[in-house]
Amino acid sequence: MDIPSLQLNDQTSIPQFGLGVWQVPADETQRVVTDALELGYRHIDTAQMYGNEAGVGAALAASGLARDEVYVTTKLNNGFHEPARAKESLARSLELLGLDQVDLFLIHWPLPTRYDGDFVSTWEALAELRSEGLTRSIGVSNFQPQHIDRIVEATGVVPAVNQIEVHPYFANEAAREATRRHGALVEAWSPLGQGGGELTDEVVVRIAQAHGKTPAQVLLRWQVDRGDIVFPKSMSRDRLAENAAIFDFALTTAEVAELAALDRGPAGRQGPDPDVFDWIP
Numbered sequence: 001m002d003i004p005s006l007q008l009n010d011q012t013s014i015p016q017f018g019l020g021v022w023q024v025p026a027d028e029t030q031r032v033v034t035d036a037l038e039l040g041y042r043h044i045d046t047a048q049m050y051g052n053e054a055g056v057g058a059a060l061a062a063s064g065l066a067r068d069e070v071y072v073t074t075k076l077n078n079g080f081h082e083p084a085r086a087k088e089s090l091a092r093s094l095e096l097l098g099l100d101q102v103d104l105f106l107i108h109w110p111l112p113t114r115y116d117g118d119f120v121s122t123w124e125a126l127a128e129l130r131s132e133g134l135t136r137s138i139g140v141s142n143f144q145p146q147h148i149d150r151i152v153e154a155t156g157v158v159p160a161v162n163q164i165e166v167h168p169y170f171a172n173e174a175a176r177e178a179t180r181r182h183g184a185l186v187e188a189w190s191p192l193g194q195g196g197g198e199l200t201d202e203v204v205v206r207i208a209q210a211h212g213k214t215p216a217q218v219l220l221r222w223q224v225d226r227g228d229i230v231f232p233k234s235m236s237r238d239r240l241a242e243n244a245a246i247f248d249f250a251l252t253t254a255e256v257a258e259l260a261a262l263d264r265g266p267a268g269r270q271g272p273d274p275d276v277f278d279w280i281p
């Protein structure tokens with residue numbers, strides 16, 4: 001599988017395509033990640049919140065792949081924003097993953113209505129974790145433009161990525177623009193719209209038929225061409241293979257415009273609004 005790599009602003013690189021494991025049950029995670037690695041996936045996106053880091057670690061250990069062949073991301077859980085707890089939590093993640101270092105550690109949600117809105121000290125803790133060598137890169141997730149502006153202004157440390165909800169029904173352009181303005185890359189979460197209406201949208205289906213591809217492959221190709229990083233989740237080996245087969249066709253300029261026109265703004269969101277989301281699992 002020939003997956004492009006993108007350079008991050010800290011001079012490391014990241015495979016532009018991978019596997020996300022939200023909602024993969026803990027007892028099935030080793031099997032799903034093993035399937036993906038066998039098919040050629042080399043980028044796994046997990047989180048403390050997902051409760052399946054141990055399964056990811058078991059699959060990595062059983063794969064026989066060298067550590068530097070697989071890119072591994074995890075994310076700070078919402079209950080662990082205080083700097084000391086953030087640091088302890090990465091130590092626990094590394095233990096569960098069976099790794100000495102992750103490639104990327106993210107603040108999962110900004111939680112602007114909790115912790116007195118103080119995600120700056122959490123961000124400083126992540127910068128220390130990077131200095132200590134426990135993560136190669138650091139980034140954020142679900143940061144709105146004002147959140148990303150604030151951490152950069154306060155610390156001078158620019159995140160490598162901002163992982164945000166993006167799919168044609170919710171193009172999330174303001175957060176994408178703020179992320180890229182700071183020189184960070186966008187990681188597009190729920191790139192298949194969580195398996196919802198975009199997969200049967202008549203525009204997406206028609207474009208897929210024109211290329212002999214599936215609707216999922218069209219959605220993913222559109223996002224990769226925009227320069228975003230994607231990691232669709234699937235528990236099916238066939239769909240894992242299908243989702244990865246996106247580098248052998250090209251969308252026309254007119255098709256790209258048609259997909260962009262599907263944007264419904266905030267009404268197209270599948271997930272929570274980061275300005276008010278305050279859930280602590």
Ligand SMILES: NC(=O)C1=CN([C@@H]2O[C@H](COP(=O)(O)OP(=O)(O)OC[C@H]3O[C@@H](n4cnc5c(N)ncnc54)[C@H](OP(=O)(O)O)[C@@H]3O)[C@@H](O)[C@H]2O)C=CC1
Nearest residue numbers: 020021022045189190191192193194195216232233234235
């Ligand atoms: N930072 C954050 O706050 C968030 C991060 N994420 C990350 O993004 C990843 C991807 O997003 P996610 O929300 O999982 O949703 P996706 O957009 O990846 O969609 C996953 C859904 O689509 C189905 N599916 C997968 N492939 C196909 C296909 N080819 N054809 C039809 N249906 C398909 C899956 O079912 P099946 O498994 O049966 O194939 C599943 O129901 C997550 O796993 C996680 O890593 C997601 C949400 C929030």
Ligand SMILES: O=C(O)C(=O)[C@@H](O)[C@H](O)C(=O)CO
Nearest residue numbers: 022023047049108271272279
């Ligand atoms: O999947 C993630 O990474 C999330 O943060 C979401 O699950 C989010 O917490 C959510 O959708 C809760 O309903």
